[in-house]
Amino acid sequence: MRVSLRSRVLLTLLQIVLAGIILLPFFWMVSVSLKPATEPFSIPARLWPQHPTLDNYFTAFRPEFRTYFLNSLVVSLSTVAITVTLGLLAAYSFTRNQSKALLALMTLVIGAQMFPSSAIIIPIYRLMKGADLLNTYASLIIAYVTITLPVAIWMLRGFLARLPIELDEAAALDGAGPLRAFFLIIVPLSSPGLVATAVFVLIITWQEFLFALSFTSTKDMRTLPVGMNDFIGQYGIRYGELMASSVLVSLPVVAVFFLLQRQFVAGLTAGAVKG
Amino acid sequence: MREKILLVATLALITSASASAADLTLKFWDNQQTESGLSQYQQEAVKSFEAANPGIHVEVTTVPYPEYQQRLLTAVQGGNAPDVSTIDQIWVAAFAQAGAIEPLDDQAKTAGITSDAFFPGAWASANYGSHLWGVPFNVDVWSFSFYNADLLKAANVDPESLATFEGLKAAGAKLTTNGKFGLGLFAHKGEDTVVVLDSFIFSNGGKVLNDDGSCGLTSAPSIGALKYLQSIAPYAPKGVANADSGSMRELFLNGSLAVEFWPALEQPTLQKSKLNWDFVDGTAPEGKKPVGTYGGWNLVVYKSSPNKEAAWKFIQFLTRPDVNGKVVDLIPANVKAADAFLRANRKGPDRILAQLNNAAPRPLSPRYLEVSDIEVTLAQDVYGGMDASEAAAKACKAIDALK
Amino acid sequence: MLKRDRWLSWVFLAPAMILVGVLMYYPMIGTVIESLHSTSFINPKPQFVGLDLYRRVFASSEFSAIVWNSCVWTIGVVLLQNTLGFLTALLLNQRLPTTGLMRSLILLPWVLPGVVGAILWRFMYDPQLGLINSFLIRLGLTDQGPAWLAGASTAMAASIIAAVWKGFPFSTVVYLAALQNVDQEQIEAAIMDGAGRLRRLLYVVLPAMREVIVTNLLLTTILTFNYFDMIWVLTRGGPQNATHIFPTKIYELGFGQFRFGEAATYGVFSIVVLALLLALYFLVQHSAVRRLVSAR
Numbered sequence: 001m002r003v004s005l006r007s008r009v010l011l012t013l014l015q016i017v018l019a020g021i022i023l024l025p026f027f028w029m030v031s032v033s034l035k036p037a038t039e040p041f042s043i044p045a046r047l048w049p050q051h052p053t054l055d056n057y058f059t060a061f062r063p064e065f066r067t068y069f070l071n072s073l074v075v076s077l078s079t080v081a082i083t084v085t086l087g088l089l090a091a092y093s094f095t096r097n098q099s100k101a102l103l104a105l106m107t108l109v110i111g112a113q114m115f116p117s118s119a120i121i122i123p124i125y126r127l128m129k130g131a132d133l134l135n136t137y138a139s140l141i142i143a144y145v146t147i148t149l150p151v152a153i154w155m156l157r158g159f160l161a162r163l164p165i166e167l168d169e170a171a172a173l174d175g176a177g178p179l180r181a182f183f184l185i186i187v188p189l190s191s192p193g194l195v196a197t198a199v200f201v202l203i204i205t206w207q208e209f210l211f212a213l214s215f216t217s218t219k220d221m222r223t224l225p226v227g228m229n230d231f232i233g234q235y236g237i238r239y240g241e242l243m244a245s246s247v248l249v250s251l252p253v254v255a256v257f258f259l260l261q262r263q264f265v266a267g268l269t270a271g272a273v274k275g
Numbered sequence: 276m277r278e279k280i281l282l283v284a285t286l287a288l289i290t291s292a293s294a295s296a297a298d299l300t301l302k303f304w305d306n307q308q309t310e311s312g313l314s315q316y317q318q319e320a321v322k323s324f325e326a327a328n329p330g331i332h333v334e335v336t337t338v339p340y341p342e343y344q345q346r347l348l349t350a351v352q353g354g355n356a357p358d359v360s361t362i363d364q365i366w367v368a369a370f371a372q373a374g375a376i377e378p379l380d381d382q383a384k385t386a387g388i389t390s391d392a393f394f395p396g397a398w399a400s401a402n403y404g405s406h407l408w409g410v411p412f413n414v415d416v417w418s419f420s421f422y423n424a425d426l427l428k429a430a431n432v433d434p435e436s437l438a439t440f441e442g443l444k445a446a447g448a449k450l451t452t453n454g455k456f457g458l459g460l461f462a463h464k465g466e467d468t469v470v471v472l473d474s475f476i477f478s479n480g481g482k483v484l485n486d487d488g489s490c491g492l493t494s495a496p497s498i499g500a501l502k503y504l505q506s507i508a509p510y511a512p513k514g515v516a517n518a519d520s521g522s523m524r525e526l527f528l529n530g531s532l533a534v535e536f537w538p539a540l541e542q543p544t545l546q547k548s549k550l551n552w553d554f555v556d557g558t559a560p561e562g563k564k565p566v567g568t569y570g571g572w573n574l575v576v577y578k579s580s581p582n583k584e585a586a587w588k589f590i591q592f593l594t595r596p597d598v599n600g601k602v603v604d605l606i607p608a609n610v611k612a613a614d615a616f617l618r619a620n621r622k623g624p625d626r627i628l629a630q631l632n633n634a635a636p637r638p639l640s641p642r643y644l645e646v647s648d649i650e651v652t653l654a655q656d657v658y659g660g661m662d663a664s665e666a667a668a669k670a671c672k673a674i675d676a677l678k
Numbered sequence: 679m680l681k682r683d684r685w686l687s688w689v690f691l692a693p694a695m696i697l698v699g700v701l702m703y704y705p706m707i708g709t710v711i712e713s714l715h716s717t718s719f720i721n722p723k724p725q726f727v728g729l730d731l732y733r734r735v736f737a738s739s740e741f742s743a744i745v746w747n748s749c750v751w752t753i754g755v756v757l758l759q760n761t762l763g764f765l766t767a768l769l770l771n772q773r774l775p776t777t778g779l780m781r782s783l784i785l786l787p788w789v790l791p792g793v794v795g796a797i798l799w800r801f802m803y804d805p806q807l808g809l810i811n812s813f814l815i816r817l818g819l820t821d822q823g824p825a826w827l828a829g830a831s832t833a834m835a836a837s838i839i840a841a842v843w844k845g846f847p848f849s850t851v852v853y854l855a856a857l858q859n860v861d862q863e864q865i866e867a868a869i870m871d872g873a874g875r876l877r878r879l880l881y882v883v884l885p886a887m888r889e890v891i892v893t894n895l896l897l898t899t900i901l902t903f904n905y906f907d908m909i910w911v912l913t914r915g916g917p918q919n920a921t922h923i924f925p926t927k928i929y930e931l932g933f934g935q936f937r938f939g940e941a942a943t944y945g946v947f948s949i950v951v952l953a954l955l956l957a958l959y960f961l962v963q964h965s966a967v968r969r970l971v972s973a974r
Contacts, residue, residue, distance in 0.1 A: 040528040040529030043454070122349060122353060125349050125352070126354065129353045134355060213345065213346065217355075218334075232339060236520065236525075
């Protein structure tokens with residue numbers, strides 16, 4: 001597609017404006033995080049603090065932070081591993097068996113996405129209490145797997161539908177049972193989709209707040225999002241520290257995303273419906 | 276014969292000692308104190324309690340304020356309540372009605388804990404029906420009018436004038452110029468909105484709920500207070516309907532706001548700032564005494580607790596006059612402890628004590644949270660310009676509809 | 679998969695079925711049952727009241743406000759996110775020197791934890807201290823700046839804008855991927871037929887992306903309808919219920935005021951509305967799959 005130079009310049013400028021819109025709030029977040037507590041906010045807001053300091057980051061990186069970080073890491077990575085596995089299995093089952101009954105069940109599973117979490121959280125809490133799982137990693141992992149499975153299955157179904165059935169049949173002719181076919185052929189071929197789903201699940205679980213809040217009680221079990229409440233008191237928010245904490249909480253997912261974004265976009269590309 | 280008795284006695288002593296050495300863990304939940312270093316005092320207090328009570332181990336969980344209500348409710352509903360915790364004064368009636376907490380009348384009588392040791396509003400807030408449901412732990416009063424002395428001087432406003440309705444209004448007008456704001460009024464969805472609203476109503480002689488439980492907002496004094504608030508609304512920073520006490524504090528700290536309405540708790544923050552500040556004991560019409568609104572926390576024992584005796588011991592310990600002051604960042608509810616605490620830590624202790632003795636609690640009803648929501652709507656209506664009597668009637672209709 | 683191995687597909691689906699059944703359907707049924715009783719925190723002995731709560735909620739003045747707000751919020755956010763997402767995808771589909779970098783940056787807002795984003799936007803909207811008004815003041819457009827979140831008319835729009843910023847990158851990536859998958863042959867055929875860019879867009883590209891568009895519209899609808907964090911942090915549903923939507927109302931009733939029964943009732947209503955949307959979604963998906971299968 002030949003595009004005139006003038007158009008190219010215009011479109012490039014447009015992209016830069018877009019970048020500005022996306023990044024401005026992030027810039028503000030960093031700016032507030034560098035403002036010392038003794039420097040009050042000014043009217044109109046300054047783009048950059050008068051005496052920038054890293055104090056807020058030191059406060060935010062308190063020992064509890066490392067605990068919260070570890071908890072978030074354990075819970076999120078476990079959830080990703082389990083959800084992707086179970087999701088892939090479930091999605092695979094559907095693409096290879098088109099019975100109406102299976103479709104109906106699949107619909108129900110994916111349909112669970114629409115339940116409002118705050119309405120069902122207390123019954124789930126009671127279940128966890130009954131199973132003696134409260135304030136443990138297990139309760140969060142189980143809950144997160146449950147809420148991300150519907151979306152994961154939906155995404156993976158799209159990827160798997162692209163893989164032709166002939167592959168299975170070829171594997172069967174070679175004498176491979178369905179499980180072997182699954183592991184040796186399907187899994188490797190769907191890896192872009194797996195990466196995309198994994199990143200998606202990671203982003204969701206890393207920021208999940210409601211369940212983490214309800215299922216954890218002691219400080220040593222809290223996750224990062226819940227930990228940010230440490231800076232919100234009964235009267236007033238400690239903005240500088242809160243923003244510094246936010247930057248620290250966001251960095252890991254942002255880093256992961258940058259590292260994996262090529263695969264992520266490729267995964268979504270591979271899964272898109274062909275014309 | 277004597278040796279035999281001695282032997283038996285020794286054996287009894289040993290076995291009883293080892294029986295009480297069976298460790299029990301007491302789960303204590305508290306609102307996370309925002310003052311740094313305070314959790315350190317709490318931990319020290321816990322250690323000395325454990326030392327004095329071998330066999331009891333206290334597990335302290337501090338919960339940040341924004342999530343405290345949700346977590347506590349989830350825990351109680353889910354059958355996972357702690358043994359003892361602080362609860363906000365306004366939840367006592369609901370928790371009592373729900374059967375979640377233990378009545379403490381007998382324990383209090385035995386321990387000699389009576390109403391005179393505490394501020395009247397605090398004690399009232401721990402009672403519901405005909406029982407005592409908790410022991411007051413800490414209190415504060417909304418609100419004191421903290422003012423920026425420099426801004427007042429520059430506008431030629433006499434600080435003492437802030438204590439009357441008329442004076443506050445005049446001051447507001449003089450102080451709201453040049454991009455600065457006079458009065459820190461706010462009306463977001465939050466309890467701070469309600470306590471400030473209540474203090475103006477109380478100071479004017481009005482009531483939220485009458486003694487018989489009917490709505491008191493349509494009485495002349497109540498409507499008068501609402502009309503007054505409406506008249507001073509122009510002197511507040513724009514955006515009252517979404518502003519909270521925290522935003523007022525930020526504006527006060529950066530010198531854009533002359534008067535902010537906060538409890539005594541605000542003092543440590545102001546002490547750390549570079550401002551020239553002081554406070555007036557609330558606002559009332561000329562000739563009347565200002566009446567503040569009580570806030571605070573009470574200690575309760577949960578019905579589901581297997582360690583009720585230990586819980587009660589812990590409560591007695593925390594509310595002892597010599598301990599109380601060290602483990603709170605609001606003001607101790609125990610009068611003696613409060614006196615010592617205020618003299619050591621706050622400017623104007625006598626004025627604060629006077630307000631504490633003169634303040635009124637919010638309505639003690641198991642449906643208070645719904646009343647509070649209605650009051651927020653009332654505040655937003657009034658500041659938004661609705662006719663005060665109409666707004667009050669609307670609120671009363673909603674309150675009376677709560678069966 | 680051979681016919682004799684079909685039973686395996688049930689085994690593969692089993693873990694997902696069990697988890698979702700136990701942890702989502704079972705509690706939801708509990709919630710429905712709860713909504714039929716006079717359940718509340720302060721009433722330890724709830725009694726069966728049938729549809730009484732539903733009648734009361736229907737009759738309340740807030741109910742219609744919440745249904746209206748939820749619709750305005752959902753449709754507003756979804757349309758804007760998808761439009762902006764689509765336009766951005768078109769933009770990022772151009773081979774320009776900055777495209778590579780842009781594709782890396784574009785997902786940042788979506789990746790930011792929800793609560794953080796909401797707190798950030800709330801502060802940006804602050805009438806006195808926020809970034810937005812300070813820009814307006816510096817540009818000389820006004821000397822005080824409106825109170826975005828405090829005015830009933832502006833609060834919803836402001837919330838929508840924040841949510842669009844947060845979520846549009848996801849749509850961008852989906853549409854970008856779909857754009858890159860449009861059959862090049864069809865486009866070249868259209869060029870040879872003399873079709874200009876706009877015509878190509880309308881008559882070749884968009885139809886080819888139809889299913890992706892519908893799917894994404896429905897997915898974003900479901901996610902937006904249940905999106906709690908943004909509005910709760912920005913306005914708590916205020917001022918005067920101007921921004922109250924189902925998720926915030928449910929939370930406020932249940933955890934803020936201890937009114938479980940009514941929270942459950944609102945919960946059921948919210949599902950009913952969504953179920954209608956979901957039915958639509960699966961109708962489209964089903965026909966799309968049918969077409970794919972028959973094309974084999």
